[in-house]
Amino acid sequence: MSSYGGSVRFSEARRVAIFGGTHGNEMSGVTLVNLWVKNGVEIQRKRVETRPFITNPKAVEKCTRYVDTDLNRAFSPENLSAPGGDDLPYEVQRAQEINRIFGPKGSPEAYDVIFDLHNTTSNMGCTLILESSKDHFNLQMMNYIKKAIAPASCLVLLNEHPLLKYSTSRSVAKHPVGLEVGPQPQGVLRSNIFEAMRVILKHALDFIELFNEGMEFPPCTVEVFRVLERIDYPRDANGNIIAMVHPNLQDCDWEPLNPGDPMFQTFDGKTIHYQGSGTVYPTFINEAAYYEKQQAFVTTRRETLVASAIRKA
């Protein structure tokens, strides 16, 4: 990428992948990718190769999140270079394979864009997940998508936290984009959620096509929610949870949580209040897969990022 006359230049996005089944029980992505593997007309755009791909086929077959370990945490440098072949956990082997096909991560040969399709049991609506506040290409894409689906909402979650950021499957690409749509139970396919994800992808691919044709996207601002910290359930000495997300907080993703507001409710009815120092915006509230990751919800703060003008090189 290079700067010229105020516009940041990126090379054309020639190779794009759409990942489904990174978690085998998140059904929108599994269904969409299977559909497009059979017939990819819908995802074709001029001047770009769009490849739909099931990243965790064994987990998809068993309709489980993962077989040995979470694939969406498996793309660390250690894992990607680990020797051991067949002795490695299944998902680490998969990560190495995916890195070979769509990467290598960090190299010029890596895919330009990867969309990774996910569902959540949290009431997050349509969410785009951004891994870097300095990725102007992604910021412009997300701005385009948000405007295209308005008045329907699509929020942007930025996870740039040095400790909480994790090595996702999409991180193999130069421009990783997470799509998270909920609420949907694991193993269930809801029509409205499925169609919402389909529409977001349509606009994302339209953006790439316009970009590749030479359109210049002027500077813009993008509102994001930046990940601050992970809040766990209250637990007893043996690690068992002793309270549930409070009814007042349940389903209230993206709404302000103020100090003193109810946060958890014990099984016998007592309220535990949020004791933070200021207002935060919680999300991933009561996600099924995060009980084992010690996360009841994650707090965020609202920020406005500025995206430079972009144009193809």
Add this chain to the structure above:
Amino acid sequence: MNCPVGQSRTDQHSSDKLFFSYQQMEPVSLPPLSRVAICGGTHGNEMSGVYMVKELQKQKADQTGSVSVTTVLTNPRAVDACRRYIEIDLNRCFTDALLSAPVTDSTPYELRRARELNAQLGPKGSPEAVDLLCDIHNTTANMGMCLIFYSLDWITLHIYKYIKSKMTSTPVRAIQLDIPNSEAYSLESVGKHGFAIEVGPQPNGVVRADIFNMVREAVDLTKEWLQAFNSGNTFAGGEVEAYTLVRSVDYPRDPTTSDITAAIHPQLQDNDFKLLRPGNPTFLSFSGETVKHEGDELYPFFVNECAYYEKKIAFHLARKITLTFPSVSVKKD
């Protein structure tokens, strides 16, 4: 004790009842109900029951007045793994035939567990069985609270009527499975009286406070009713509506791969127990076509239940019936 009469069919065109109204039914007196079992974790990822049992065990609530309460986490391995089951669905293991078949090295875990539970809480059909068995379940379908039972059992109907009259946080409905006890396959058939408490919508692996609190209330009301019954209250008879299963509908599938090709239509999704008429949409295919309901007007339930994809069920269809039952009181000797 199960009396066969008291059922009539109501449909939209007439309300003729074939049998006696409840006022003409003789009051019934029954022995005290002193042993109740509250069960959870029969499906290891249905979290209300798991946490309800753990909470009751923490409170050590073994005796509530005249009622002794046994709490059981019925499928502990599935609970630990947070899965519906390990090898086979535990809640299909309680037919007379399965409970009495010989055990071999290849007998699945859940079948062995079913026998253990039958020994602990039954044996099914014998005088030693617990008086009442309540098994707590969750569903991903928008069913509110449902009590599910096999037989037209006066105790179950009275408890249902009682819970329904007191719970305001969610609709409470009754689902009757018309299957003789010997073929009844689920855990609650082990008790002399039994019902499942099914509450949704809740995703697998998640505990929602609102849903948990509904379950807690239903369990408390059940214990309350038992206490009142045992101490001599007469409960007036009545009539309740219930839903009884007619047939099930599978997802449209690709004939070669048998992959599903459509999702539950947005107009049916979350509309459990809303009357489905011929021509109403049921599925929306991935290529945009609408599939419509054909045949009788019926009530859908278990719409888009996660665990039923593998059983090839997109939703069940029921007709509404009216159940009449007499007043009951405890037998004093």
